[in-house]
Amino acid sequence: MRFDLKRVAVATLAAAAMTLSIQALGPGTATAAPAVASVRVLYYDASGAGEFVNAVHQGAANWNARVTNVRLERWTSGRTRNVRVLVDNGWPRAYVNSLGNGTIYMGRQAVTEGHNPTRIAAHELGHILGLPDRRTGVCADLMSGASAGTSCTSAVPNSREIAEVNALFAGSVLVAAGWRSEAG
Template identity: 55%
Template sequence: MYSRTFVHGFTAALTAALTLSGVQAYAAPASGDQLLAPRVVIYDAGASAEFKAAVDRGAAIWNESVDAVELRPAAAGQRANIRILADNGWPRALTTSLGNGTVYIGREAVNEGYNTVRISAHELGHILGLPDRKPGPCTSLMSGSSAGVSCTNPYPDAAEKAQVEGNFGAATDRPTTVARGTVIVD
């Protein structure tokens, strides 16, 4: 996230400086060596009830951890790629395709003592293309409940980050798909 912000800021400042000095600036064609714009995935936590803050924090953790995809909360009336709901069952994610699906933040796991931010980040990890890795250590976000109730780590490990970067960074010259029929170019 920080490298993306820096690159965008640096590019804007350089373009402004060149323009002020009378030099015409042109955008270079995209190549595999250049940074790709992140894919923006919109999530709607409006039905996540008491877990909204945990969902927002889980999304922020992914945004801090990877550059190839950015999770953004839905604006009023905006269609979302991910719907997040609270229910009384076990937490789960139902993916329809990479970056799309429904997440259930189940109260059953919360009532057993599992951390809500870890649950949120874990379930969002499924939407970003990660499988469960059970059994697993607390250092692996995707180890989920197998790490035990005492595990509160909501951060993906290096391998999980790399897999999400690969999942979203593999395509080149692609528009950012937000929802069916809607395309946003960053």
Template identity: 60%
Template sequence: MLLRRFAAAVLAALAVTGVQAVTAAPAAAAPRVLYYDASQAQEFKSVVAQGAQIWNSRVTNVRLEPVPAGRTPNIRVYADNGWPRAQTTSLGNGRWYMGRQAVNQGYYQPRIAAHEFGHLLGLPDRRTGLCADLMSGSSAPVSCTNPNPNAREASTVNSNFATAASVPAQAFAWSS
């Protein structure tokens, strides 16, 4: 108690004389880690990892990592013959499908993977038709090879994971 009063008196005296005391900035919070399981993604396992790495290089408040042994994943990734789609159970939790129909039509696989991870990170489809918008999905031309979220998309994900934001369960489907 005496030490606190002494420290307060010293700071007050410094303030009166115009000297500024320097305090340490608060430490940045560690990113929230989401574990994904790509064991059922078949031939797309490396593309799933690439999609996770794209997000890891663009955002700071969340990190996508392969699920370690003995741990339950937040995200499960599957491959099937339909369109890519995601089903969220809550922010950062759910499943997504790497659908071969979009791959067979020529859509860029890393873009599909990053787009579907985007849904699990709280982003909806935005059918802008712009290649610069990752969440424009299949509304962008098949020739689009941009797998990166734009600044607004990355900022939204960072905001989603800066707090205990809640996103209701949703289903998203890649459509032609």
């Protein structure tokens, strides 16, 4: 996977600053609402996800319920395909071409070993949304991935991951400049 580390670092710092500002104000303190950013829509194609298609849809829904600056929608003909989701017998992985664009493999090996398919899908979508692996071993950290163990079924991003993705997509355009494979 390729990441723009500078952009991820800036997003992480922005998220940390936002968290510190909220903590400094204390609970119940009224604040001005932040400027509303455009929502960037990314279209994902799960038609090649095999038996994991519903897990992919749920993983996307989990992100959509929590982030505000980007939305993952099912790809339909005539739309730009940003993300292609495929299945194979290997380990799950994401190949990121650019922020919001790439290919995810829902590898059966992790599911065979006992990992939760929806957590896998949400984790791999997190890579497409600009997040790196963080092998913390903490179940509440979606990007900790398999390091949290097979008993972890949490498939939702935590507040830090949400803030980072929102920062990465802040001020984004309504529809992403697309990505197409040779197969179309």
